[in-house]
Amino acid sequence: MNSNGATGTLDTLIVGGGQAGLALGRLLRGQGRTFLIVDAFPRVGDAWRQRWDSLRVFTPAKYDGLPGLPFPADALSFPTKDDVAAYLEDYARTFDLPIHNGVRIEHLRREGDRFIATADGLRWEARNVVVATGCSQAPKLPEFAAELDPSIVQLHSSQYRNLQQLQDGPVLVVGRGNSGAEIGLEASRAHPTFVAGRPGAEIPVKHGPTAARYFLPLVRFAGMHILTLSTPVGKKVAPAFKANAAPLIRTKSKDLEDAGVRLVPRVTGVENGCPVTADGTRLEVANVIWCTGFRDDFSWIDAGMLDGGGLPRQWRGVALDTPGLFFLGQEFLYAATSATLPGVSRDARYLAGKLPAPVHREAASATT
Numbered sequence: 144m145n146s147n148g149a150t151g152t153l154d155t156l157i158v159g160g161g162q163a164g165l166a167l168g169r170l171l172r173g174q175g176r177t178f179l180i181v182d183a184f185p186r187v188g189d190a191w192r193q194r195w196d197s198l199r200v201f202t203p204a205k206y207d208g209l210p211g212l213p214f215p216a217d218a219l220s221f222p223t224k225d226d227v228a229a230y231l232e233d234y235a236r237t238f239d240l241p242i243h244n245g246v247r248i249e250h251l252r253r254e255g256d257r258f259i260a261t262a263d264g265l266r267w268e269a270r271n272v273v274v275a276t277g278c279s280q281a282p283k284l285p286e287f288a289a290e291l292d293p294s295i296v297q298l299h300s301s302q303y304r305n306l307q308q309l310q311d312g313p314v315l316v317v318g319r320g321n322s323g324a325e326i327g328l329e330a331s332r333a334h335p336t337f338v339a340g341r342p343g344a345e346i347p348v349k350h351g352p353t354a355a356r357y358f359l360p361l362v363r364f365a366g367m368h369i370l371t372l373s374t375p376v377g378k379k380v381a382p383a384f385k386a387n388a389a390p391l392i393r394t395k396s397k398d399l400e401d402a403g404v405r406l407v408p409r410v411t412g413v414e415n416g417c418p419v420t421a422d423g424t425r426l427e428v429a430n431v432i433w434c435t436g437f438r439d440d441f442s443w444i445d446a447g448m449l450d451g452g453g454l455p456r457q458w459r460g461v462a463l464d465t466p467g468l469f470f471l472g473q474e475f476l477y478a479a480t481s482a483t484l485p486g487v488s489r490d491a492r493y494l495a496g497k498l499p500a501p502v503h504r505e506a507a508s509a510t511t
Contacts, residue, residue, distance in 0.1 A: 152268045153179055154501045156260055158251070159275035160242050161190050163472030163487045165231060166209045167273060168240040170495035177501070179267065180240060181260075183247035187235045188228030190277070196305045197329060198224040201321070201392045203355035206363060206485040209234055210492070219355040227484070252445040253465065271467045271498055274444070274455075278474040278482045281440040284433055285410075292416030296430045300326060303432055306333050312429025315418055317410050319343060319396075320388025323434035328394050330432070331402045337426055338399055339407045339418075344390035363485055370479035372459075381475045388436075439473075460494050469494050 155171060157164045160182030171178045184190055200207060205218035207227070212234055216222055222230070235242055248262045251272060258272045282299040291297060296310050300322045306329065316327040319340030327338040348358045370384070371377040399406060408421040417425045441453055448465045450456050455470050459477045462468035470476065471494055472487055480486025 152257065152270065153177055154269070155179075155271040155273060155498060156181065156258065156267055156269035157273045157275055158248050158260070159277060159472065160184070160187055160235070160244065161275065161277050161472065162209060162227075162231060162484055163277060163491065164273070164275035165234055165240060166488050166491040167275060167471060167494060168242075169210050169234070169238050170491055171498075172238055172240065174495065175501070176498075178241065179269075180242045181246045181248060181262070181267075182242060182244050185245050186232070187242060187244065188231040191224045191228040191231070193301070194224045195300070195303050195326065195329075196224075198325070199393075200224070200227060200484065201350070202363070202483065202485050203352075203359060205355075206359075209484075210488050212237055219352040221355070248443055250443055250445070251448075253448065253468075256467075258467065270502070271469065273460075273469040273471055273494065274441070275471040277472040278437060278439075281438050282433075283436050283438045285435065287413045288431075288433065290413040290416070291418065291431060295416070295428065298430075298432050300432060300434045301437075306330065309334065309430045313337065313427070314430040314432065315339060315410075315426055315428040316432045316434055317418075318388065318434030318436070319391075319406075320434060320436070321392055321394070323388075323432075324391050324394040324396075324399060326432055326434060327399055327404050328402055330430075331399070331404045334430070335405075336403070337405045337407050337428065339410045339420060339426075340388070341409055342396060342406070343388050345395050346390055346392050350393040363480070366480040366483075367478055367486060367489065372475075372477055377478070380479075384479060385474050459497075460490060461497050467499065469498070 154176040155178040157167055157178060157180040160180045164180050168180050199221045203219050204214040204216035204222055207214040207222060214230055246262050248260050251260045257268050260267045282301050303326060313335040314330040315337045316323045317339050319338055323338055327336055330336045348354050370380060410418045411421050412419050414425050417427050419425050439454060441449055448468060456463045457470050460470045471490055472482055474482045476490055478486055481490055
C-alpha cells in the first residue's frame, strides 16, 4: 500500500510527471480511469526549475497552456522556466492529479496481460503504461571530456545554473544550438567566451512580441501540421531534426559576435588537457559548458519491449510490438513540436483516444 492508501491494479501508469504526463493525466481523469503518475523529481515542475536561471521558453504564453488550463500570462509574453514550473504545479493541483514524486522506476516488464513496474522496493501493476519521460533523459558528453585538465570546470547544460558556478578565466561553450547560444551570450558578459560547433539555421526574424504575433504562428503551424511523420517533408527532415541542433531562435550568431564571442569550429578532442577544435586550434580555457544535448535512456524497460538499439518501435506513441505500452513527449514523436509545450497536448489527446477502454474502475497503488 502506498501513500494514497489504495490497493489493486491500475488502468494506466504514467512514468514521468512533466508537461507530457500531466497533460495526459488530465485527459485520463476526464475518462474516469484509475491511473497514477510517478516522477523522479521531488516536486512537480522541478525538471524546469533545475534549468539555468535566465532560461525563457521560445513560444509565447498563448501556446503554452495544457488541456483545460490556459497559461496565466500575457498572450505574447515568453514565460521564464520558473513560470512554467509554477504553472505545472498549479495544473496538477487544479485537476487533483494523482502523482507520486521522488520515485524513479527501475524496471518495467510485462507479465501476461499486465505490466509490472518496480522502484525502490515498490511495485505497481497496470494494464497500460505510458512512458512520458521526455527527451532530456541522460546528458550526452563526448568520451574525450574525461581527458580535460582537472583544473577546468566542466558542466553540462543540465547542470549549469548561472555564472557564479564558473571560475575566473575564459569559457568554452560546446554546441551552437539554442542552449549553447543563450548560455554563451550570458557567459560573455563576465568572461572571454568561445562558442564551438557547426553553424546551423536561424529563424529570419527578431524574436519577441512582434514575432509572437505574426511569425511564430506560422512556425507553430508548420511544426504541428507540415513537419510530421505523415508528410513527405516531415519524414525527410525527422532524422536530421533529431540529430542536429534546432534553428537558432532568440540568440543568433550575429548577437554572439556583437557581444565579442569567438565562434570556432566544433571540438574534436583534447591536447595537453585543453580542448582542440576541428582546425587544430587548442583553446586554453578555464571553464567548459557542454551544450551537447541528451540521449535516450530506456535501459529500465525490459529489452524485449524495445528494438535492438534499445529504442521503442512505435507509431505516434503507440508501441508496435507490445500492446498497452505507449510513449509521449519524445523528440519528433510525431511532429517537430512533439517535445514542446504547444505540441505535447495534441499527442496526449491522440494517445488518450488510443488507450484500450477501461475494464472497470479500481483503486490502485504500489505494494511492497
